[in-house]
Amino acid sequence: MVSTPHEHQAYGGPATHDVTNQAPPLTPYDASDDxxxxxxxxxxxxxxxxxxxxxxxxxxxxxxxxxxxxxxxxxxxxxxxxxxxxxxxxxxxxxxxxxxxxxxxxxxxxxxxxxxxxxxxxxxxxxxxxxxxxxxxxxxxxxxxxxxxxxxxxxxxxxxxxxxxxxxxxxxxxxxxxxxxxxxxxxxxxxxxxxxxxxxxxxxxxxxxxxxxxxxxxxxxxxxxxxxxxxxxxxxxxxxxxxxxxxxxxxxxxxxxxxxxxxxxxxxxxxxxxxxxxxxxxxxxxxxxxxxxxQGVKTIIEMVNCTRLDCVMMSAALMRKSLVEAGHHARHRSAFGARLVDQPLMRNVLADLALESEAATTLTLRLAGAADRAIRGDEGEVAFRRIATAVGKYWVTKRGPAFTAEALECLGGNGYVEDSGMPRHYREAPLLSIWEGSGNVNALDVLRALSREPGTAEALFGELDLARGADARLDAAVARLKTGLSEASQTTARRLVEQTALTLQASLLVRHAPPAVADAFCATRLGGDWGHAFGTLPQAAGLAAIVERALPGGGRGAGTD
The missing domain is CATH 2.40.110.20 (Butyryl-CoA Dehydrogenase, subunit A; domain 2)
Known part of the structure; x- marks a missing residue:
């Protein structure tokens, strides 16, 4: 219904603005479009x-x-x-x-x-x-x-x-x-x-x-x-x-x-x-x-292994949801004469978040596959699951808070408002690194698995060997990891687990992701061509291809590199 001038006056005079340059509601969307x-x-x-x-x-x-x-x-x-x-x-x-x-x-x-x-x-x-x-x-x-x-x-x-x-x-x-x-x-x-x-x-x-x-x-x-x-x-x-x-x-x-x-x-x-x-x-x-x-701990430890996998899964889901929200906003919001998604710097941020999200999702599903096969009696997968779940729990849940903070920032002030849902994601993220053992507990658990449970190191390197020769940076990281494992201690445990997680994620992406994704991940997470915040991918990275792959429905105007 169109309001009359009299009705405008009853509410304090004419409308002062029309709503423009705001993203429409994200819903409905397909959360499986990934x-x-x-x-x-x-x-x-x-x-x-x-x-x-x-x-x-x-x-x-x-x-x-x-x-x-x-x-x-x-x-x-x-x-x-x-x-x-x-x-x-x-x-x-x-x-x-x-x-x-x-x-x-x-x-x-x-x-x-x-x-x-x-x-x-x-x-x-x-x-x-x-x-x-x-x-x-x-x-x-x-x-x-x-x-x-x-x-x-x-x-x-x-x-x-x-x-x-x-x-x-x-x-x-x-x-x-x-x-x-x-x-x-x-x-x-x-x-x-x-x-x-x-x-x-x-x-x-x-x-x-x-x-x-x-x-x-x-x-x-x-x-x-x-x-x-x-x-x-x-x-x-x-x-x-x-x-x-x-x-x-x-x-x-x-x-x-x-x-x-x-x-x-x-x-x-x-x-x-x-x-x-x-x-x-x-x-x-x-x-x-x-x-x-x-034998209470021995009895309940299988329960902990399952819930730790779910911590990884929920962190990856939270990353993906936050990325979808950030990408949706960037597609519809304009600044300085162009949509945010077409601005080179915002595209770099989105691409960097997309790398982190895909690495988390890919590792989560590999851990789930290991659990499924271990439950059905695959001894090799039992050993891999034992160490890789603790590694994934430590690293993916650690990345969640920084990730959600960056995704929230993509919305600017809109992201700091409860109605956007982003504050809820941000508050949720730290829980998953605490639940079922904080970072130190999981790092120590990795050391315990390596020292007390035969086959875990062999299973880990057997998995990494599947990508041998595909990327020189990955091969170098695997070599460093072998040296690090031989010198492992409580003091270096966090560094070791971080290195293990990044190497494992890189190996999975090298084997299964498109070249643009795998190359950018190895260049930054393993090769050192990365800053200390999201959005610092090298200029040579295929940003448009990474963003297009990540966002639901394709990049739709993700620009060119």
Whole structure:
């Protein structure tokens, strides 16, 4: 409807401006329109799921899914410790947007369903789905990740796995808190860290006292950082008579009564606001032993390996989403007589971000392929997965905060406003380098794998040898890495892991990416022709080709070099 002069006057006079030179809404878009992602999906033996992945990508980029993500973060979960009558309930209430996101993620197989799928590549499909659905928001990826990771740990106690695994692998989301076997599907969490020790879980003080019933214990203690407290069951570490052990703690007991799981408070976090993270207290809490007494770390370490892969995946998804947002803005915003995407300096920034994003995505899918084949008994992939996942967890999650900050800057002041979504990405990025072991923990884990687990170094260099002779800078980096591994120490651990990650990423790009991408990555990340910030690629780099490959729908006006 066209307003009349009288109507203008009623609102304080004529309009002062028209909105011009602003990017239109990004939505709807296809979050799976990512050449590196689709190529990696096929390469890792999961091309059979491409049609479903494209469908999920369109849903992830829909206005509806993006609104769910926004609402779930704006309306944060609330703790309700008691009901109106004074009974202790310890429940967390979420916005409907959270439940919509969870329902979709579970239905699409992003939780534990791959463990019930015998098709080769099923675990790769889940990771690729996370890379796509991660364009919505990261918080709800926490319970889906822990549910996925719980299955291999639970299998160390076959009678418990027989009872719970069919429900953990279900594709039905059932958020109502009730006795687990009466539900259509379950979610699993984990409770490892305590305030006095953090990652040093062997200092845990939570105690586990055996009962008269074999395999059943009661727990007493306080956990410091237990996310997604509305999960149905938790894998928890506690000190049993035989040492640190792993236990299954259900929220509701077999007789229908609530187990003692007192949520003391929800954490007031920097990011990941949609997801509740809590401090539960155990006091006479009933738990079932998983694995032998004294082998709690060994039992739960497989869970950690899975969740570390998901940290890499979620960081790569966050990078990709931030790049898509930056590229969309640059395509539609003009300054100094030209669109930003056609400005040489902005094109350099976008191309540099695109290199980082493709390297992260390619490594993520290679790790997922290794996990899939390791689970199916490939011993070489078991060794490669062991070291490469820790390397990827350290490096890709470290790159996330710098990446999201640069992508935010591409939008200028618009990126600093909450409505853009970029501040949420920026706050989210640091979490992934902290969750499941900070940088030091992962760097030390790499050293531990190299010194204590035969075959890991051989598996790593076997992978790197597949690109031997293709790029002199890569060959030189591999030689430096061999020397570095022989001189490894705690003091040099971070430098060593960084070098390992960059060399591994370069080898994958040399083998699988177009020459412009591989050459620019090797020149900058290995050859030293790079500054200390994004956007410092050498003039000879094929910037237009890199940007065109990276942005959805092609570069569309990415200019020429």
């Amino acid at each position: 050449t590196a992602l689709l190529e990696g999906l096929r390469r890792e033996g999961a091309g059979w799921a491409e049609e479903d992945l494209r469908r999920l990508g369109r849903q992830a980029g829909s206005a509806q899914a993006q609104e769910w993500a926004d609402l779930a973060n704006r309306h944060e979960p609330e703790l309700r410790t008691h009901d109106r009558y004074g009974n202790r309930v310890d429940e967390v209430e979420f916005h409907p947007g959270w439940h919509h996101l969870m329902r979709t993620a579970i239905a699409e197989g992003l939780a534990a369903s791959p463990w019930a799928d015998d098709r080769p590549g099923a675990h790769v499909v889940r990771t690729a789905g996370g890379l796509v659905w991660g364009h919505t928001e990261a918080g709800h990826g926490c319970p889906t990740s822990m549910t996925y990771a719980a299955v291999p740990a639970l299998r160390r106690q076959p009678e418990l796995a027989k009872l719970y695994e069919p429900l953990l692998t279900s594709r039905e989301y059932d958020p109502v808190l009730r006795e687990p076997t009466q539900k259509r599907g379950l979610l699993a969490g984990m409770g490892m860290t305590e305030k006095q020790g953090g990652s040093d879980v062997r200092t845990n003080t939570t105690t586990a006292t055996p009962t008269a019933e074999p395999g059943v214990y009661t727990l007493r203690g306080h956990k410091w950082f237990t996310s997604a407290p509305m999960c149905d069951v938790f894998l928890v570490l506690a000190q049993a008579p035989g040492g640190l052990s792993c236990f299954l703690v259900p929220r509701v007991l077999p007789d229908g009564t609530r187990n003692t799981f007192r949520i003391q408070r929800l954490k007031d976090k920097l990011g990941n606001r949609s997801n509740a993270s809590s401090e539960p207290e155990f006091d006479g809490t009933v738990a079932w032993l998983v694995g032998p007494e004294g």
